[in-house]
Amino acid sequence: MPDQRDPAPYDALLLLSFGGPEGPDDVVPFLENVTRGRGIPGERLKEVGQHYFLFGGVSPINDQNRALLDALRKDFAEHGLDLPVHWGNRNWAPYLTDTLREMVQDGHRRIAVLATSAYASYSGCRQYRENLADALATLEAEGLELPRVDKLRHYFNHPGFVRPMIEGVLESLADLPEEVRAGARLAFTTHSIPTSAADTSGPAEEHGEGGAYVRQHLEVARLIADAVRDETGIEHPWELVYQSRSGAPHIPWLEPDICDHLEEQHAAGAPAVAMVPIGFVSDHMEVLYDLDTEATAKAAELGLPVRRVSTVGADPRFAAAVRDLVLERAATERGVHAERCALGALGPSHDLCPVGCCPARAPKPAAAGADSPYA
Structure with a gap:
């Protein structure tokens, strides 16, 4: 057509x-x-x-x-x-x-x-x-x-974004030593943000603890973990964790941090962890430093085998x-019906950001939304 x-x-x-x-x-x-x-x-x-x-x-x-x-x-x-x-x-x-x-x-x-x-x-x-x-x-x-x-x-839930990460997890698990592979945990990572920003993310009617930011990441993590289980027959325990915090210590940000999580997993007897950076489109500096450098060094200190899954790039x-x-x-x-691809329960996101969606710390004009001064 x-x-x-x-x-x-x-x-x-x-x-x-x-x-x-x-x-x-x-x-x-x-x-x-x-x-x-x-x-x-x-x-x-x-x-x-x-x-x-x-x-x-x-x-x-x-x-x-x-x-x-x-x-x-x-x-x-x-x-x-x-x-x-x-x-x-x-x-x-x-x-x-x-x-x-x-x-x-x-x-x-x-x-x-x-x-x-x-x-x-x-x-x-x-x-x-x-x-x-x-x-x-x-x-x-x-x-x-x-x-x-x-x-x-x-x-976030388009198959073209999710499927490469599913395959990346499968490849990373296969790269782990065989004796720890089946028991490996999945740590889905994304950028930590202030809890106040998370709680007000997404349309105003959906605001709540963690807002759309946490909800959407949890959905992607579940989609990937379920696909890995379906394709390997193994249920890998998983958790959504955070990285790259940059705010003042007295301001609450999303936790746990990936390095703290690795310590907790090691203490709990986890044999290995695959780190899955679902919050990032490419392997940019925060992925290279926070995961490949800092978190990998923490895992080596603990004696915990880890693998880092590639982003979609x-x-x-x-x-x-x-x-x-x-x-x-x-x-x-153009006013023509179009099929909108989306995996999972959340469905396709809105085209036009509504008023009150992800509000700014201080009011500023924003284009490409219902409140845009440049309609």
Whole structure:
């Protein structure tokens, strides 16, 4: 059917990501961008920057986004989808505003936006929408014609996001020594956020303890654990745990931390643990440092065998999932019924973030939502 390949009304896709330094001289300026307005002293930024300096001052996220861009363009071309793909970051070059300006100057007027965050939360959704609003305000001040930007829905339970992780768990379990494989635990990891931010994530009517952020991660963890059981015949105990906490000690954040969890599992007699970073699209710095460096060192100290499962990255199935998301949203915008792929009980997420969804710490305009000033 022609509609299956019709991206109209969209004339471009924008890959919107976090960004990262690409050399030692970039590290502190990058961290200043990330923490702007929070009053964090320079010495603290240099301390945090040591994570990057361990890897030559280069974050892997930019190369991973380049790989995803290539995968998207390849998938689109192979399936007859004529839609150019551009890339902009929140915190480092190529900056979102610069990319959006170039897209407007190239004549793009209706842009679908894929954020490299699969779940609902302030930092994973609304903050990207605020960044879009800031960029549009800059273009408006420059006298440019503003495009319409539509953020694609959350894709945490899309089969193209979940299936690669299922296979990653199976591969990691198979890589464990045979004598510990059957008893291995699964530790599903995601970014810790303040409990107040978690509790108010998702639409207002769904707010509650942990909000949509925790609920969505628990659903993905269950989907993966159930699939592993069905395909191996072995029930691996699992838990959702957290990493990468960066807040003040007196502010409650989601717990347990992955390193604390490894200690608890070792004390309880667990023979091995597979760490599954379901909260991340790619193997960026927080995965490399918090899991591959810090958590792996803790496991070695304990004598606990661990394996770390890969993120989806530029997996062709994820690229195909993005194509699905673009085409279903395009069909919806044209008033045509579209099948919306989603695994599990939560179903497909909303297209348009409602008022009160993942509220900001301080009110700021946010694009691509029901409260957008740029409808």
